[in-house]
Amino acid sequence: MPVNKEAYLQIKKDLDARGIVLVAVSKTRSEEEINELYELGQRDFGENYVQEMVTKAAHLPGDIRWHFIGHLQSNKVKYIAPFVHLVQGIDSPKLLKEINKHAQKNGRTIDCLLQVFIAKEESKFGMDEKELAETMSLSGTFPNTRICGLMGMASFTEDLTIVRKEFQTLKMLFDQMQPQLVSCHSQPVLSMGMSADYLVAVEEGSTMVRIGSLLFGAREPGYHA
Numbered sequence: 001m002p003v004n005k006e007a008y009l010q011i012k013k014d015l016d017a018r019g020i021v022l023v024a025v026s027k028t029r030s031e032e033e034i035n036e037l038y039e040l041g042q043r044d045f046g047e048n049y050v051q052e053m054v055t056k057a058a059h060l061p062g063d064i065r066w067h068f069i070g071h072l073q074s075n076k077v078k079y080i081a082p083f084v085h086l087v088q089g090i091d092s093p094k095l096l097k098e099i100n101k102h103a104q105k106n107g108r109t110i111d112c113l114l115q116v117f118i119a120k121e122e123s124k125f126g127m128d129e130k131e132l133a134e135t136m137s138l139s140g141t142f143p144n145t146r147i148c149g150l151m152g153m154a155s156f157t158e159d160l161t162i163v164r165k166e167f168q169t170l171k172m173l174f175d176q177m178q179p180q181l182v183s184c185h186s187q188p189v190l191s192m193g194m195s196a197d198y199l200v201a202v203e204e205g206s207t208m209v210r211i212g213s214l215l216f217g218a219r220e221p222g223y224h225a
C-alpha cells in the first residue's frame with residue numbers, strides 16, 4: 001500500500017504551523033513504508049508492539065524518534081529501554097518503576113507520558129484521576145524517568161460530541177497537573193488525537209497527535225489497537 005504523501009505533507013504543515021508534534025503511527029507497516037515518510041522528513045514514529053519496534057529500530061535510521069504507544073508489559077521494558085524516545089502509555093507506578101530500573105542500567109533518562117482513561121469502553125487502558133495523583137506523587141523516587149505529560153484515547157464512536165467531551169476532560173486534568181510536569185520538549189506534552197479525531201483533539205488543546213491510517217492507508221481488517 002503506497003504511503004499517502006500528499007496527506008502527510010498537508011497534515012504535517014498544518015500541525016507545524018500550530019506547534020503540534022506529529023507521531024506517524026507505523027504499527028503493521030513495512031520498513032519501506034516508514035522510509036518513504038522518513039525521506040519526506042518525518043522523524044517521530046509510533047509503535048505498539050515491542051518486538052516490532054525493536055526490529056524496525058535495528059534496521060531503520062538511528063535518528064528516528066521511537067514512541068511506544070501500546071500497552072507495555074513490565075517484563076518487556078528491557079528491550080526498548082536502550083533507545084525508546086517516549087513511552088506514552090504509563091498506566092501504573094509499577095511500570096514506571098521498571099522503566100526507571102532499565103533506564104538506569106542504560107545510563108539514560110526515559111521520558112514518559114501517563115495514560116489517562118477517558119473513554120467509555122472497558123477495553124482501553126489508563127489510569128483514573130486518583131491513580132494519576134498517586135503515580136505523580138511517587139515520580140520523585142524514579143530519577144531516571146521524566147513525566148512529560150499525559151496521553152489518552154477517546155471512545156471509538158462517530159459521535160464527535162462524546163469524543164470532544166473526553167478530550168476536554170483530559171485537557172482539564174492536564175492543566176491541573178501542568179505545574180508537576182517536566183517540560184521535556186520545550187512544553188509539557190498532551191498526546192491526544194488519531195486519524196478519526198485529531199482535528200477535534202487539536203481544537204481542544206492537543207500538543208501531540210498520533211496518526212496512522214490517514215498517512216499509510218487503512219490497516220488490515222481485524223487488526224485492533
Ligand SMILES: *Cc1c(COP(=O)(O)O)cnc(C)c1O
Nearest residue numbers: 025069194195210211212213225
Ligand atoms: C493505532 C493507534 C493510533 C493511530 O490510529 P489511526 O486510527 O490509524 O490513526 C494512535 N494511537 C494509538 C495508541 C494507537 O494504538
